[in-house]
Amino acid sequence: MPEPILTLTGLDAFYGDFQALYGVDLEVSEGEVLAIIGANGAGKTTLLRSIAGLIGNEASQITYRGRSIGNARPDVVAQMGLAMVPEGRQLFPSLSVEENLMIGGRVNREGPWNLRKVYDLFPILEERKAQASTSLSGGQQQMVAIGRALMANPDLIMFDEISLGLAPVIIRDIYKALPGIVGGGMSAVIVEQDITKALAVSSRVYCLQEGRVSLEGRSDAVSREDIARAYFGVE
Amino acid sequence: MDFLNAVVQGTLLGGLYALFAAGLSLIFGVMRLVNIAHGDLIVLAAYLGLTTTVVLGVHPLVALIVVVPAMAGIGYVLQRGVLNHTLGDDILPPLLVTFGLSVIIQNALLEGYSADPQKMDAGVLETASVALGPLSLGLLPLLTFAIAVAVIAGLQWTFYRTPLGRAFRATSDNQDIAQLMGLNKRHVFGLAMALALAVTAVAGILLGIRTSFDPSVGGGRLIFGFEAVIIGGLGNLWGTLVGGVILGVAQTLGATINPGWQLLAGHIAFLVILAVRPNGLFPRISG
Numbered sequence: 001m002p003e004p005i006l007t008l009t010g011l012d013a014f015y016g017d018f019q020a021l022y023g024v025d026l027e028v029s030e031g032e033v034l035a036i037i038g039a040n041g042a043g044k045t046t047l048l049r050s051i052a053g054l055i056g057n058e059a060s061q062i063t064y065r066g067r068s069i070g071n072a073r074p075d076v077v078a079q080m081g082l083a084m085v086p087e088g089r090q091l092f093p094s095l096s097v098e099e100n101l102m103i104g105g106r107v108n109r110e111g112p113w114n115l116r117k118v119y120d121l122f123p124i125l126e127e128r129k130a131q132a133s134t135s136l137s138g139g140q141q142q143m144v145a146i147g148r149a150l151m152a153n154p155d156l157i158m159f160d161e162i163s164l165g166l167a168p169v170i171i172r173d174i175y176k177a178l179p180g181i182v183g184g185g186m187s188a189v190i191v192e193q194d195i196t197k198a199l200a201v202s203s204r205v206y207c208l209q210e211g212r213v214s215l216e217g218r219s220d221a222v223s224r225e226d227i228a229r230a231y232f233g234v235e
Numbered sequence: 236m237d238f239l240n241a242v243v244q245g246t247l248l249g250g251l252y253a254l255f256a257a258g259l260s261l262i263f264g265v266m267r268l269v270n271i272a273h274g275d276l277i278v279l280a281a282y283l284g285l286t287t288t289v290v291l292g293v294h295p296l297v298a299l300i301v302v303v304p305a306m307a308g309i310g311y312v313l314q315r316g317v318l319n320h321t322l323g324d325d326i327l328p329p330l331l332v333t334f335g336l337s338v339i340i341q342n343a344l345l346e347g348y349s350a351d352p353q354k355m356d357a358g359v360l361e362t363a364s365v366a367l368g369p370l371s372l373g374l375l376p377l378l379t380f381a382i383a384v385a386v387i388a389g390l391q392w393t394f395y396r397t398p399l400g401r402a403f404r405a406t407s408d409n410q411d412i413a414q415l416m417g418l419n420k421r422h423v424f425g426l427a428m429a430l431a432l433a434v435t436a437v438a439g440i441l442l443g444i445r446t447s448f449d450p451s452v453g454g455g456r457l458i459f460g461f462e463a464v465i466i467g468g469l470g471n472l473w474g475t476l477v478g479g480v481i482l483g484v485a486q487t488l489g490a491t492i493n494p495g496w497q498l499l500a501g502h503i504a505f506l507v508i509l510a511v512r513p514n515g516l517f518p519r520i521s522g
Contacts, residue, residue: 152416152417
């Protein structure tokens with residue numbers, strides 16, 4: 001088993017007075033694709049926002065490459081090589097397609113990804129590069145959001161609900177591109193509602209239920225019954 | 236003839252108002268901060284210019300070399316040290332804090348420079364004029380207008396053609412996601428305030444050459460700046476220039492009818508446009 005690059009130890013996360021995560025333990029290894037599944041409100045997005053630094057936590061509850069980052073600022077976390085493709089894409093509407101990609105690259109980390117490589121991965125974006133990002137279709141916007149995260153040359157990329165609100169054919173295309181993205185040794189955390197998709201692309205899976213880890217296992221070993229129990233909490 | 240003259244003089248005056256407004260517009264555009272102290276910062280820049288000309292014995296325009304970086308530095312420190320802590324979902328704290336800042340600056344200037352009106356000596360620049368057909372155009376108003384156009388073109392270029400401008404726009408669009416791109420929003424906001432106060436420095440020096448000033452005149456400059464921003468449309472820099480020009484023309488036209496109507500005519504023009512086009516003439520920010 002390779003060394004974990006990201007470790008969550010008893011992570012508690014709060015929105016104001018509301019506690020969204022309770023003592024979550026989780027590990028991501030080098031080059032691993034991890035899936036996080038769970039019902040709406042289970043805490044999946046909170047988990048990603050905590051890792052990214054958008055929600056402050058106890059410093060020691062999140063360690064990345066041996067450094068405690070639980071209370072680190074999001075821009076510092078980004079510089080360290082963690083990137084996120086946020087739920088709902090959240091492109092910058094005042095920026096063109098190319099500018100959205102370029103701002104992703106401003107952390108200036110060494111690595112294989114640059115504008116050229118992103119355009120090779122998603123050729124449609126090169127045709128549309130001067131357009132306002134909001135003028136693209138949902139699927140194309142998702143490509144920009146993925147490209148924007150890749151431009152940072154992260155060691156760990158987090159995808160939050162990448163298939164949400166997209167047509168099935170688009171989702172298939174994006175998932176087809178995934179192995180090419182995470183193949184180069186990059187680790188990935190995928191938050192996904194579509195359990196079949198999540199299990200197909202990942203090596204391990206965590207299920208969250210009401211802010212707690214209710215299931216953890218190898219993606220090819222967990223049974224549907226286990227998942228149903230972990231997902232809904234029914235016996 | 237009087238009419239044409241008033242329109243031309245008003246247009247040139249509008250350049251100064253656009254400089255008052257550009258900093259306000261920039262700060263609001265990037266961080267949704269309404270800076271009540273903006274007028275007093277303009278006056279502060281005028282006093283810094285005065286001190287520089289007296290101490291170093293240089294022309295007021297040369298004093299820009301000192302005052303522009305000084306104001307930019309003040310802006311960065313002010314933003315990082317004070318104003319960043321007021322920003323959040325609630326729009327009231329920044330209003331209250333910049334109002335307090337306005338009071339502090341006015342009183343500090345009163346302590347330091349007294350209430351006596353001051354003026355900067357720009358020598359021949361103040362009286363020189365060029366004849367254009369039947370019109371006689373002051374060199375200073377012409378220069379002010381040219382500087383205003385250059386400053387706004389420069390800001391426009393910075394906003395839409397540079398990495399710094401991309402950072403400004405991205406942070407303005409979505410602060411959380413901008414931070415995920417490795418942008419430190421506190422630093423970005425500091426840079427925005429530094430740039431805004433650098434423009435304010437130019438406005439303050441030109442104000443101090445054109446008219447006499449005392450510590451209490453900041454409020455009026457703030458109003459003119461606001462009106463120019465609103466007339467032109469929030470977040471649109473060239474609109475700000477148009478807004479300044481409309482305000483300047485309304486004021487000079489009012490003054491040709493009756494000298495007492497100068498300010499009133501400007502305010503009426505502003506109210507009419509606000510009533511007819513509540514979002515200004517060229518709004519960029521919708522919704």
